[in-house]
Amino acid sequence: KNQVEQSPQSLIILEGKNCTLQCNYTVSPFSNLRWYKQDTGRGPVSLTIMTFSENTKSNGRYTATLDADTKQSSLHITASQLSDSASYICVVSQENSGNTPLVFGKGTRLSVIA
Amino acid sequence: KAGVTQTPRYLIKTRGQQVTLSCSPISGHRSVSWYQQTPGQGLQFLFEYFSETQRNKGNFPGRFSGRQFSNSRSEMNVSTLELGDSALYLCASSLAGGQTQYFGPGTRLLVL
Numbered sequence: 001k002n003q004v005e006q007s008p009q010s011l012i013i014l015e016g017k018n019c020t021l022q023c024n025y026t027v028s029p030f031s032n033l034r035w036y037k038q039d040t041g042r043g044p045v046s047l048t049i050m051t052f053s054e055n056t057k058s059n060g061r062y063t064a065t066l067d068a069d070t071k072q073s074s075l076h077i078t079a080s081q082l083s084d085s086a087s088y089i090c091v092v093s094q095e096n097s098g099n100t101p102l103v104f105g106k107g108t109r110l111s112v113i114a
Numbered sequence: 115k116a117g118v119t120q121t122p123r124y125l126i127k128t129r130g131q132q133v134t135l136s137c138s139p140i141s142g143h144r145s146v147s148w149y150q151q152t153p154g155q156g157l158q159f160l161f162e163y164f165s166e167t168q169r170n171k172g173n174f175p176g177r178f179s180g181r182q183f184s185n186s187r188s189e190m191n192v193s194t195l196e197l198g199d200s201a202l203y204l205c206a207s208s209l210a211g212g213q214t215q216y217f218g219p220g221t222r223l224l225v226l
Binding site: 034036041042043044045046049089091102104105106107 | 118147149155156157158159204206214215216217218219220
């Protein structure tokens with residue numbers, strides 16, 4: 001069964017600290033993996049998208065890694081800010097899929113406190 | 115460039131009623147996807163439309179339907195509403211399927 005598991009479910013960190021969010025998937029065949037940031041009450045916003053051949057991609061203070069062999073991805077946030085408080089969703093796209101082209105994780109809820 | 119817009123933003127309905135939600139994609143985007151988001155289940159894929167044709171469909175009952183117009187605007191309809199249909203309904207557009215999707219703010223539906 002195609003699944004995306006994210007950990008931790010929630011996380012609280014102090015402003016200025018770094019953190020890493022995890023995403024494990026069983027989606028096959030794999031096409032690409034995306035990380036989204038969703039602020040409360042808003043739609044998700046794309047942070048990064050990585051294909052099979054890419055193992056790291058950065059977007060400002062956000063760095064995503066991908067290990068296609070172990071089917072794991074991480075999102076590292078550097079020098080966190082209060083505005084980083086949001087849900088971070090990992091999404092895996094299935095290549096040549098039928099009815100469910102994207103498989104979503106349930107997200108990690110990050111709270112950055114002063 | 116204007117982003118994805120969804121109307122209405124909030125909606126309250128009672129069981130048994132039906133509802134129609136609207137989504138206007140980013141100009142030039144031809145693919146529109148709909149998702150249901152609930153606290154317990156996360157984001158779940160409903161369906162995707164491309165050039166007025168439903169291209170993909172998730173595992174939702176037939177009460178959930180949609181359509182896309184020639185200007186790429188899309189509507190989603192839910193008939194015979196149930197309490198469990200209370201959720202945030204998100205629309206996302208992309209130039210074509212499989213590319214980066216841009217989400218709208220969502221329509222929050224409450225079924226009483």
